[in-house]
Amino acid sequence: MDFTFTLNPLLPESTVYSLIGLAAIPLLLALLARARGAILRSLALLALALALLNPVARSEDREPLSDIAVLVIDQSLSQTIGRRSQRTADVARQLADRIANLPNTELRSVTVQSSAGTDQEGTRAFESLGTALADIPPERFAGAMMVTDGQVHDVPKSFRAQGYDGPVHALIAGTRNETDRRLVVERSPRFGIVGQQQTFAFRIDEEGRASDGSPIEVTITYDDGSSSSFRARPGQTVEVEIDIKHGGRNYTEVAIAPLAGEIALQNNRTVITTDGIRDRLQVLLVSGEPHPGERTWRNLLKADASVDLVHFTILRPPEKQDGTPVKELSLIAFPTRELFVEKLSEFDLVIFDRYERRGILPTVYLNNVVDYVRAGGAVLVASGPDYASPLSLYETPLNAVLPAAPTGSITVEPFKPQVTEAGKRHPVTRGLPGSETTPPSWGKWFRLADAAPGTQGHIVMSGPDDKPLMLLSHYGEGRVALMLSDQAWLWARGYDGGGPQTELLRRLAHWLMKEPELEEEALAGRQDGRNLIIERRTMADEAGPVTVTTPSGQKVQVPLTESSPGIWRGTLTSTENGIHRLNDDELSVVAALGEAGTKELEELIATDQKLRPVLDETRGGAYWLGNDDNIGGSIPRLSKLGEGRAYSGSGWLGLKANGAYRVRAVSELPLFATFFGLALLLGLASLTWFREGR
Amino acid sequence: MTSVLKQRTAVEPGEPMGIDIERDEIVFFPLIYWPVLPETPQLSPAALAKIDKYMKNGGTILFDTRDAATAVFSAGGISPETQALRKLLANLDIPPIEPVPENHVLTKSFYLMQAFPGRFNQGQLWVEAQGEHNTTTDGVTSIIIGSNDYAAAWAIDANGSVLLPVSPGGEDQREFSYRTGINIVMYALTGNYKSDQVHVPALLERLGQ
Numbered sequence: 046m047d048f049t050f051t052l053n054p055l056l057p058e059s060t061v062y063s064l065i066g067l068a069a070i071p072l073l074l075a076l077l078a079r080a081r082g083a084i085l086r087s088l089a090l091l092a093l094a095l096a097l098l099n100p101v102a103r104s105e106d107r108e109p110l111s112d113i114a115v116l117v118i119d120q121s122l123s124q125t126i127g128r129r130s131q132r133t134a135d136v137a138r139q140l141a142d143r144i145a146n147l148p149n150t151e152l153r154s155v156t157v158q159s160s161a162g163t164d165q166e167g168t169r170a171f172e173s174l175g176t177a178l179a180d181i182p183p184e185r186f187a188g189a190m191m192v193t194d195g196q197v198h199d200v201p202k203s204f205r206a207q208g209y210d211g212p213v214h215a216l217i218a219g220t221r222n223e224t225d226r227r228l229v230v231e232r233s234p235r236f237g238i239v240g241q242q243q244t245f246a247f248r249i250d251e252e253g254r255a256s257d258g259s260p261i262e263v264t265i266t267y268d269d270g271s272s273s274s275f276r277a278r279p280g281q282t283v284e285v286e287i288d289i290k291h292g293g294r295n296y297t298e299v300a301i302a303p304l305a306g307e308i309a310l311q312n313n314r315t316v317i318t319t320d321g322i323r324d325r326l327q328v329l330l331v332s333g334e335p336h337p338g339e340r341t342w343r344n345l346l347k348a349d350a351s352v353d354l355v356h357f358t359i360l361r362p363p364e365k366q367d368g369t370p371v372k373e374l375s376l377i378a379f380p381t382r383e384l385f386v387e388k389l390s391e392f393d394l395v396i397f398d399r400y401e402r403r404g405i406l407p408t409v410y411l412n413n414v415v416d417y418v419r420a421g422g423a424v425l426v427a428s429g430p431d432y433a434s435p436l437s438l439y440e441t442p443l444n445a446v447l448p449a450a451p452t453g454s455i456t457v458e459p460f461k462p463q464v465t466e467a468g469k470r471h472p473v474t475r476g477l478p479g480s481e482t483t484p485p486s487w488g489k490w491f492r493l494a495d496a497a498p499g500t501q502g503h504i505v506m507s508g509p510d511d512k513p514l515m516l517l518s519h520y521g522e523g524r525v526a527l528m529l530s531d532q533a534w535l536w537a538r539g540y541d542g543g544g545p546q547t548e549l550l551r552r553l554a555h556w557l558m559k560e561p562e563l564e565e566e567a568l569a570g571r572q573d574g575r576n577l578i579i580e581r582r583t584m585a586d587e588a589g590p591v592t593v594t595t596p597s598g599q600k601v602q603v604p605l606t607e608s609s610p611g612i613w614r615g616t617l618t619s620t621e622n623g624i625h626r627l628n629d630d631e632l633s634v635v636a637a638l639g640e641a642g643t644k645e646l647e648e649l650i651a652t653d654q655k656l657r658p659v660l661d662e663t664r665g666g667a668y669w670l671g672n673d674d675n676i677g678g679s680i681p682r683l684s685k686l687g688e689g690r691a692y693s694g695s696g697w698l699g700l701k702a703n704g705a706y707r708v709r710a711v712s713e714l715p716l717f718a719t720f721f722g723l724a725l726l727l728g729l730a731s732l733t734w735f736r737e738g739r
Numbered sequence: 740m741t742s743v744l745k746q747r748t749a750v751e752p753g754e755p756m757g758i759d760i761e762r763d764e765i766v767f768f769p770l771i772y773w774p775v776l777p778e779t780p781q782l783s784p785a786a787l788a789k790i791d792k793y794m795k796n797g798g799t800i801l802f803d804t805r806d807a808a809t810a811v812f813s814a815g816g817i818s819p820e821t822q823a824l825r826k827l828l829a830n831l832d833i834p835p836i837e838p839v840p841e842n843h844v845l846t847k848s849f850y851l852m853q854a855f856p857g858r859f860n861q862g863q864l865w866v867e868a869q870g871e872h873n874t875t876t877d878g879v880t881s882i883i884i885g886s887n888d889y890a891a892a893w894a895i896d897a898n899g900s901v902l903l904p905v906s907p908g909g910e911d912q913r914e915f916s917y918r919t920g921i922n923i924v925m926y927a928l929t930g931n932y933k934s935d936q937v938h939v940p941a942l943l944e945r946l947g948q
Contacts, residue, residue: 327946334749335928337769340797340879343930355942358929359749360849367747369918375847375933383943391946403749538796540766 053101053715061097065090082736089729096717096726106710111151112187112685112703114144115177119193119218121168122159122621122645125597126309129218129651133192136216136670136680140190143683150187150685150700153177157193159620159645167198167644178209187685187700188212188665188692194219195652195667198644204659211701212665212692216680219308219651221669224253226261226304227312227647231282236320237289245287245317249279249301252650262302268295268635277301292323293561296635298624309649311596316624318637325353326393326558329384332358333400333431338534342398342427345550352554355384355392362403385410389417393558396425399531401436411441418446419521423557429531430455432494446525448502448518452495459489460509462530462544468505470584470611472563473517473552478545487544490532503584517556524557565611570627570636577625577638581605581613588613594626595619596646666693740893740920748849748921750928761786765793770927771800774890777819779827787830794831794881799927805888807862808906824884833882835868843869844934845883848925850918857887857916858905864919879930883923892916 054061068090075083118137124130137154144152155177157170174189188211191197195217204213227250234243249261260276263283267290277283287297300314307313328346332339335358346354357379385406389395395414418424424446426438433451444450461484468474479487493508502518508530516527536544556563567582568591581588590604599621605613619625619638627634653660653667660667668681681698692699716722744750755772758765761783765771771793782790794800806818839845839855843866846852855864864887867880892913894902905912925933 327942332929334751335925336750337928339928339932340930343932347935353942354935355939356932356935357939358932360925360929361747362749365747365749369850373851375849375851377936380943388943388946535766538766538798539792540764 049103049105051101051103053099053713055097055099058098061094064097065094068093082733085729085733085736089726089733092717092722092726092729096722098717100716102714102716104712104714105708106712107706108709109149110185110703110705110707111149112701112705113181113185114150114152114187114700115174115181115189116140116144116152116154117170117174117177117189117191117193118154118156119168119170119191119197120156120158121196122596123168123194123196123649124218125621126311126649127219129194132670133218136192136218139680140192140216140683143680147683147685147700149702153181168193168196169199170197171199171201171204175207178207182705183209184703184705186211187703188214188663190214190216190698191656192216192218192670193656194649195655196645196648196650197655200655200659202658204663210688211663212699213656213659213663214665214693214698215653215656215660215667217651217653217667217669219669221651222253223308223650224251224304225307225309225312225648225650226251226279226301227649228299228301228315229647230315230317233317234287234319236322237295239289239292239321239323242286242288243319244284245297245299246282246284247299247315248282249277251279251304252648264300264302266298266300268297270633287317287319289319289321291561292321292559295319295321296624296637298635308651309646312646312649314624316635316637323351326351327391328352328354328394328396328554328558329392330354330356330396330398331400332356332398333403334359336399336429336531337538338427338429338531339398341534341537341546342396342550344537345547346554349551349554357384359400359403359405363405364403379405381406381410385413389413390420390422392417392422394423394425394554396427396554397438398427399429399431400426400438401431401434402438402441403436408442411438411443415442415445418523418525421522423524423526423559425526425528425553425557427528427531428494430492430494432496432529446518446520446523447499448516448525448527449496449498449513449529452497454495456493456495456509456512457491458509459491460493461485461487461489462514463507463511465504465507465511466610467503467584468507468515471503471505471517471565472582472611473556473565474505474515474549475609475611477549486542488536488539488541490530490535492530492532494529496527496529515553517553524559526553526557528553566632568627568629568632568634570625570634572636572638575618575620577617577619577636579603579605579615579617579627579636581615581629581632582611583613584611589629591615592628593617593619594628595621596624597621664691664693666698668698740917740924742895742899743893743917744921744924748925750924752924760790765789765798766796768798770924771798772890773800773802774888775802775804775820775824775827777823779823782827782830791831797879797881799879799881799883799923801883801885801889801923803857803889804862804884804886805858805891807857807859807886807888821886836865836882836884837868839864839866840869844931845922845926847933848922848929850922852915852918852922854915855885855887855919855922856892856905856912857885857889857919858891858903859887860907860912862886879926887916889916889920893920 072087124133141152144150155173157168157173170191186209229248229250231248232246237243260278262274263277264272264274266272269290289295297317298314303310303313346352360376433453433455437451439447439451464474464480479485496513498504498513502516504513504516506515508514514529518525533546536546565584569580570577579591588605590602593601593603603615603617605615608614625636625638681696683698685702686699687702741752741755744752802824804820804824806820809818862885865884867882891903892905896902
């Protein structure tokens with residue numbers, strides 16, 4: 046038990062001293078005059094003064110407080126390579142054990158993780174340390190130990206400026222002579238026109254070892270699976286032209302050959318995401334005769350900013366002549382040769398609108414159309430009663446691509462077009478406005494050419510008695526659609542409430558032109574927070590699981606469930622940023638979680654250089670854990686040291702002993718405010734009187 | 740008219756039908772020919788709404804006052820038929836109209852022509868003023884107003900012989916009245932197709948470059 050003495054004056058101290066001063070003046074005179082009893086009187090005054098100042102003896106019951114050390118465990122993406130994560134976990138556990146054995150020391154642990162939001166920020170180790178320090182009093186801080194690869198991206202200029210005085214140590218979970226080759230993106234294109242090329246600029250950097258400068262193989266892989274390769278020298282900016290293969294997101298992977306013995310391959314590749322913008326689509330519309338639905342098609346295609354429409358209407362078939370001089374006619378020749386021989390392949394879509402064989406297109410031209418579809422073109426036959434007639438397009442070579450054969454009869458009765466079960470799955474007719482209700486909330490049509498569907502294609506809309514109304518099919522590389530009624534214009538005119546003809550025909554035309562959004566068989570991944578949402582569109586009854594390959598090479602199977610007809614979804618929560626590869630039995634795509642160029646994977650070499658300023662400032666040290674395979678052997682000995690010394694040395698790591706304590710109880714003993722004080726005062730006064738009375 | 744269309748063009752129309760504007764559904768007709776009678780009764784609001792919707796959704800009505808020859812004898816040059824038409828149109832949302840301009844699609848939708856005679860040839864043909872196209876339609880006029888008594892010039896009996904003479908006369912004028920009819924039907928069916936045709940050579944030129 047420790048005692049301390051303090052004064053606890055009964056009157057304000059200045060008052061006490063003034064009174065004593067006043068009383069001391071006559072006493073001083075008496076002493077000078079050598080008056081009798083002056084010494085005793087002085088002693089009495091002194092006793093009185095002590096009584097007024099009231100000295101107190103205080104004893105404190107103290108409890109020593111533990112010192113708190115902070116362990117920052119780096120679990121960022123760059124810590125996952127090689128043996129780092131295992132080494133880090135081992136070291137963290139052993140350090141915790143050793144700290145538990147140190148006297149009067151406790152440990153707080155925090156981890157640093159990469160999340161979707163930290164792509165451009167990297168490892169925020171000091172931010173995590175700051176979070177841990179928030180409830181640690183500065184006088185108890187014993188120091189911080191970071192188990193990391195040293196690739197920390199928020200090293201402050203001064204750690205002490207935060208008010209904590211203790212060592213910061215770095216335990217580097219790597220080896221000193223690591224080597225790494227990496228690909229550095231200098232410039233990447235954001236978008237480009239489909240079919241053209243864009244310039245991508247990059248550099249190859251090598252770290253940890255002087256490069257011999259020999260060319261390195263670079264491979265470019267497109268998301269359709271095609272690839273090309275060439276060689277480039279490290280340290281130089283390389284520009285390469287990449288193709289924009291299709292509309293929508295284009296993922297192009299650029300990979301460089303690995304360096305023998307390098308620590309990580311993740312930064313040997315990158316994925317460039319480029320938005321492919323389609324050039325204007327060329328549509329050829331051939332109307333077999335003027336009819337009301339023709340204007341519906343024209344208005345739709347003309348209003349579409351991405352379409353160039355070439356429209357021909359057969360105003361007068363060759364067999365009808367009235368002898369009017371040509372100069373009085375506003376008719377131009379149908380440039381069939383130019384359209385169907387020379388320039389057919391330039392069109393993205395050919396529409397036959399109520400077209401009948403009337404000796405205008407020779408058979409050989411229609412054969413060209415079949416070849417055109419097989420090679421990737423698209424044909425829409427928007428038919429009406431013409432399809433059932435002997436002059437039907439089906440009676441031409443074009444029947445090779447058509448998904449239904451006319452029976453020759455025509456159904457004439459009011460009916461509401463229905464979206465079939467297959468149609469509910471197909472992007473062209475899925476969720477068509479008005480199809481939510483049964484029967485659909487759109488207007489009636491009155492006419493339908495009867496047709497028997499073949500084995501190809503899907504019936505996505507049907508008429509009365511489930512007769513096919515709209516069929517979609519693939520032929521070779523191309524696509525074919527068949528409409529068996531010409532009355533979509535009734536919807537446009539608002540009859541019986543109208544209907545979604547604009548939406549339906551627009552989707553139909555763009556599906557034919559291979560708009561990626563309308564693909565019926567598609568696999569896609571998109572980011573939602575830390576989740577990768579996998580969406581599979583399919584016409585099949587089942588969608589199998591999708592295998593996701595994460596950036597670190599881990600393979601995860603994700604089962605899918607049907608969320609709405611034709612759409613199957615699954616979710617994967619991934620802690621890794623970067624390119625995830627998605628595969629199922631048929632399709633293979635890539636999806637980016639976070640930015641593909643995440644800071645974590647830029648530099649991977651273990652280093653103590655980034656942390657060095659803070660280590661030096663706080664007199665902490667760097668310890669390399671990976672010098673040998675004997676992990677435990679590299680962990681420094683821990684010891685506690687008083688203030689004002691270096692906290693690190695070869696093989697040992699120091700933590701600060703603060704000696705902080707807490708007062709549990711206080712007891713006080715007044716020394717003069719007792720009977721002893723009273724007796725002393727009275728005794729001295731009596732002695733004075735007795736001496737003076739003599 | 741139907742037989743002329745069948746004979747000369749790719750259009751194979753159904754038989755023309757008489758309609759009762761109050762009672763019949765008109766949405767199926769691409770073109771309505773409306774001879775205006777002096778004693779045209781006031782239409783019910785429902786019928787007016789029907790006509791308005793028809794015109795706004797891309798339908799075309801050809802009003803024929805048939806008074807080109809007689810108008811000059813009427814007070815102020817305004818015949819009873821014209822008055823009846825004005826009364827009718829006053830209750831409809833009619834866009835501004837103008838005489839058929841020289842470059843209008845009606846002048847080239849099948850035949851090239853600048854005058855549009857019927858039984859008479861003095862009457863002017865009026866269409867919706869061009870320029871600010873209504874975005875809900877494709878700029879195709881929803882109203883054509885003439886006074887040349889077109890149906891009378893087109894009329895034939897069961898034997899195919901004409902019913903009425905044309906004035907001032909000549910089979911040339913009858914031929915041109917047929918051509919007017921064909922152009923109007925073609926226009927109603929193909930819209931601005933002919934005005935776009937001038938761009939086709941340029942589009943084709945660009946292809947394959």
